[in-house]
Amino acid sequence: MKLATYVNKLQLYVNSENGKQLSLLLALEHNYAKQFLNSGVQLHQIDGTCKTSLEAPWNEVASNHLKTLIHVDAGDYDEAFDTQKELVQAFQRGMSNMTRWCLPALYTINNDLRIVATKADDQTETAVEGQRKKLEDAANVISKSFTYCITDRGVLHSSKKYGTYCMIGILFRIYFKLKQQNLCKNILRAVKAADMPSLDQFSKSDRVTFRYYLGRLYFLEEDYAKAEHELDLAFKECTTRQSKNKELILQILLPVKLMRGILPTASLFQKFPRARQIYSQLANSIKMGDVKAFNVALTNSESRLIRQGTYFAIEKAESIAIRQLFRKVYLVLGQNTRIPIQTFQKALEFEGLNVEIEEAEWMLANMIYKGYMKGYLSHEKMFLVLSKDNPFPPVSQVVQA
Numbered sequence: 547m548k549l550a551t552y553v554n555k556l557q558l559y560v561n562s563e564n565g566k567q568l569s570l571l572l573a574l575e576h577n578y579a580k581q582f583l584n585s586g587v588q589l590h591q592i593d594g595t596c597k598t599s600l601e602a603p604w605n606e607v608a609s610n611h612l613k614t615l616i617h618v619d620a621g622d623y624d625e626a627f628d629t630q631k632e633l634v635q636a637f638q639r640g641m642s643n644m645t646r647w648c649l650p651a652l653y654t655i656n657n658d659l660r661i662v663a664t665k666a667d668d669q670t671e672t673a674v675e676g677q678r679k680k681l682e683d684a685a686n687v688i689s690k691s692f693t694y695c696i697t698d699r700g701v702l703h704s705s706k707k708y709g710t711y712c713m714i715g716i717l718f719r720i721y722f723k724l725k726q727q728n729l730c731k732n733i734l735r736a737v738k739a740a741d742m743p744s745l746d747q748f749s750k751s752d753r754v755t756f757r758y759y760l761g762r763l764y765f766l767e768e769d770y771a772k773a774e775h776e777l778d779l780a781f782k783e784c785t786t787r788q789s790k791n792k793e794l795i796l797q798i799l800l801p802v803k804l805m806r807g808i809l810p811t812a813s814l815f816q817k818f819p820r821a822r823q824i825y826s827q828l829a830n831s832i833k834m835g836d837v838k839a840f841n842v843a844l845t846n847s848e849s850r851l852i853r854q855g856t857y858f859a860i861e862k863a864e865s866i867a868i869r870q871l872f873r874k875v876y877l878v879l880g881q882n883t884r885i886p887i888q889t890f891q892k893a894l895e896f897e898g899l900n901v902e903i904e905e906a907e908w909m910l911a912n913m914i915y916k917g918y919m920k921g922y923l924s925h926e927k928m929f930l931v932l933s934k935d936n937p938f939p940p941v942s943q944v945v946q947a
Contacts, residue, residue: 547581549591549612553599556608569650572611572633574658579615589616603640607633611655614662623666627680630655630662634687641694645704652695653712656688660716664723678724685720685729692717692733696740710737711748715755722759730763754784758795765798765859774802789818796821801859807866807941809833824850832863835870837897866941868909869918871897873938883932887923890930903928917944 552571555578559568570576596609610633617626634655641648663684667677692713698706714733721729745753761776777799784792796818800810809829815822827843830836844851844860851857875893879885891906901909910930913919918941920933 547578548585549582549587549595550599552578552582552612553595553608556604557600560604563645563647565647565650568648569654572607572651572658573654574615574618574661582612583615583619587612587616589613603636606636607640610636614658618662623662623669624680626662627659627666627684630659631683631687634659634691638690638694641706644706645700646706646708647704649695649706649709649712652691652706652709653716656691656713656716659684659688660720681720681724685717685724688713688716688720696736696742702743707740707742708748710740710742711745711752711756715752715759718755718759722762727763727766730759734760750783750785754780754791757783758791761795762798765802766855770802770805770859774799774806777802793818793820797824797854798856800825801856801863804829804832804863804866805859807832807869807944828860828863832867832870835867835872835874837864837867837871837894837899840864840867841898865913865916865918868894869913869938869941872910872913872919876932876937883921883934883937885930885932887928887930 556568556571558564559571571578573579592609592612596605596612599605600608610629613629614626614633617623617629637648637652637655641652660681663680664678666680692710695706695709695713700706714737717733718730721727745756757776757780761773761780764770764773764776777795781792781795781799784795786792800821803810804825809832810821810825815826824847828840828847831840831843841864844864847860848857851860871893872890875885875890876882879889887903887907887910890910891901891903894901894906894909907923907925907928910919911923914921914923917939920935920937920939921931923930
């Protein structure tokens with residue numbers, strides 16, 4: 547595509563307020579980009595043509611986009627970041643005169659800024675290990691796009707407010723990458739204070755992304771009930787075609803479920819092989835009360851669980867496996883409601899947990915306290931006395947209550 551052709555197309559889409567086509571014209575990965583690069587246009591030709599053919603801010607938008615394409619094609623992501631940043635800022639300067647039609651283009655250029663910043667940081671990571679200055683800079687620029695959306699005072703049906711949750715999704719992705727999840731709270735406070743349409747009025751992809759990251763935030767705060775609620779909604783709304791995204795949701799959702807004693811079905815594991823690889827042995831050992839197998843599976847998956855930040859949550863699920871073991875003792879003994887504490891100690895030893903009698907007693911007391919078992923301990927006689935009425939309530943009901 548020749549430079550003049552590109553400029554004419556951009557002017558046409560701006561005049562007709564065709565945001566979808568404009569977004570394709572401003573994307574770094576599209577046929578338009580390849581056609582332009584194949585035309586052999588040089589950097590020095592771009593500014594003059596754009597300046598004489600387009601009004602502000604579109605002259606800067608077009609010139610910076612085309613420069614970014616050339617820099618990316620040359621593998622120079624430092625320069626590409628600078629021109630992509632200038633592109634977004636030029637677009638932002640013109641946003642007060644735009645309505646909802648511009649949002650597809652806004653999404654594209656901000657997300658491309660995130661990608662270019664990441665690649666620029668990757669190029670310099672060996673020199674300054676662990677620092678992601680370009681991505682931090684990108685977050686500051688993108689946060690202004692978020693502000694322009696959430697504070698829009700235009701008529702609601704054509705308001706840029708409808709871009710708010712897409713911008714949140716891009717920002718949350720960056721904040722999690724930077725391990726600056728605390729910054730998400732500022733965004734959530736702004737949303738709470740704003741006069742926003744209900745979340746149901748936004749696109750499904752925006753809802754799924756928002757709920758996924760919100761669920762991860764609650765998970766980090768160990769508010770597992772809220773985490774499960776948001777992640778459940780995200781998983782249900784995520785389409786079956788987006789299997790990779792469903793797998794990402796399951797990385798956090800399944801640990802929360804396992805902690806509640808809710809085990810994945812065989813059909814779920816069949817659909818999602820990555821989840822099966824990590825969690826099937828853990829789930830099966832919990833179901834069987836096989837504490838030894840649980841610890842082996844935990845050790846085998848340790849590096850993966852640590853990488854995805856779920857190791858300590860899964861570790862907590864060991865108490866469910868122990869509860870199942872104690873229930874097996876109760877069933878093997880013919881549902882006798884008076885059982886010596888030493889019997890449980892021996893069961894734990896068989897599973898590889900070499901504990902003193904006092905520690906076994908403490909574990910039983912903890913099970914009763916958490917509601918996993920109904921009964922009381924006779925310390926004097928070293929017996930557990932179980933309730934005759936439903937001594938082992940379903941774990942999911944206990945934790946939910």
